[in-house]
Amino acid sequence: MRHVVMSGWTPIFIACGPRAHVGKTLSARLFLEFCRASGRPPLAFDANPHDAMLAAATKGAAEVVNLATSVGQMRLFEGMLRAGPEPRVVDLWHGFYDPFLDLVEQTDFASEAALRDFKLVLLLHGRTLEEFAIHATQLSARITPAETIVVLNGHVCENANSGFGRFEHSLTILPIASSILRRLERGGLGFVEATDARHGLPSPVARGCLRDWLTHAFAQFHAIELRHRLGATTFNPG
Amino acid sequence: MKHSVILVGADKGGVGKTTTCRGLLDYLIERNVLPRAFDTETPRGTLQRFHPDITEIVDLSQTAGQMRIIDTLARTDVKASVIDVRAGQMLRTLAALRDMGFLDAVAEKRFNFIVLHVLGPSIASLDEIAEAVPFTGDAQYFLVKNKVNDTTFFDWSPATAKAYFGKIRCAGEIVIPKLNEMAYEQVELAGTSFSSFVADRTRDGEEAGYSFVLRGYVRTWLRAVYAEFDRVQLADILTASPGKRS
Secondary structure (H helix, E strand, O other): OEEEEOOOOEEEEEEEOOOOOOOHHHHHHHHHHHHHHOOOOOEEEEEOOOOOHHHHHOOOOEEEOOOOOHHHHHHHHHHHOOOOOOOEEEEEOHHHHHHHHHHHHHHOHHHHHHHOOEEEEEEEEOOOHHHHHHHHHHHHHHOOOOEEEEEEEOOOOOOOOOOHHHOOOEEEEOOOOHHHHHHHHHHOOOOOHHHOOOOOOOOHHHHHHHHHHHHHHHHHHHHHHHHHHHHOOEEEEO | OOEEEEEEEOOOOOOOHHHHHHHHHHHHHHOOOOEEEEEOOOOOOOHHHHOOOOEEEOOOOOHHHHHHHHOOOOOOOOOEEEEEOOOOOHHHHHHHHHHOOHHHHHHOOOEEEEEEEEEOOOHHHHHHHHHHHHHOOOOEEEEEEEOOOOOOOOOOOHHHHHHHHHOOOOOEEEEEOOOOHHHHHHHHHHOOOHHHHHOOEOOOOOEOOOOHHHHHHHHHHHHHHHHHHHHOOHHHHHHOOOOOOO
């Protein structure tokens, strides 16, 4: 009998997109909470120095970096490549989308990340099928090796249920009642924390909705992780 | 393959002569033209700090220093000698090369002579062009626009640009792009060649741990510098056999 050992997985998730208000921070925050809930707190970077929402929502767990400065670039890129088993997640401000891609190309970051056994995963955000198609193609051409995952955020994507089958990888974030999100924000609660009966949301209905919503999102992150880990599976003769 | 003497100079200081030299030395090594270099910043040297293995400090204002370079041209196995001329010495050096008969030897096609005249964004720097012309008739004379800042070299003033660049017979213009300041400073601290810095190596060949981002900036900049030297076919000029080029 042979034992199957799945490989380790140290991803660098980058929530990105050339437009504002398409859910990049929400995706980054979901992934961050997924990692924490899995017992692997990630290294998180909030690359929106003007409105560091990820840092605020995670009570400073994300380091704020300004890509407009060389120091900020060094902190982000060298932080992403820091040795260690922690997953990495970046919330990239839309204003830094092109400069970030330029920098990734200039530094040959994707190859360096692969060399150090990191899996670069680009979570592409947008609103329409057309813009997803254009930017996904550009990302695949410019950044390699990397996996581009189109994020269908039910809060912002038009026709989220049709036509997205053309993309090899996609991730769906279902809509959730805005009243729940507002409540979380007011109470300074994390997503997972808010599902707790004692310390979380007071309404069992709201907690149930949040739990279902998180389960849907986390299941997809888990599927992505399994796909990567199984993709690099090694077989040891037993 | 004739021996090539590449003089990198400017009378104006702070225009990037040594930076140009450093980029050039990396380029020559990359194109398999083994160079030697002479640093005329006596007594301490500047270029030598970055390329210690191939650089010698000489005093070009002294006959002994001139002999150290010119008298060894025929003997050395190396086929390119790069001279980093210190500020204020370019015209004097050209005059000395003429007086010692080196320019006559160039006219007789015994040597290649390439002048990289590094320009800064000032009228004083551009005024040097006319002064250098009498010495560069048989040389491959290149104007190097080194973008130490965001200068346009007076592109916005056609009359000024024409007055300085329009009437000169030169082999071409080379534009050295601006390098990220922090990247420049880290290479300066490292005291190594640009190519070693990109390869993350110390002067002794050990792994250095330089900033990944800054190495990326230097790599991109160095590629652009190489592309400029390639655009003016510098490597071809150096490696051409005596019969092929006039």
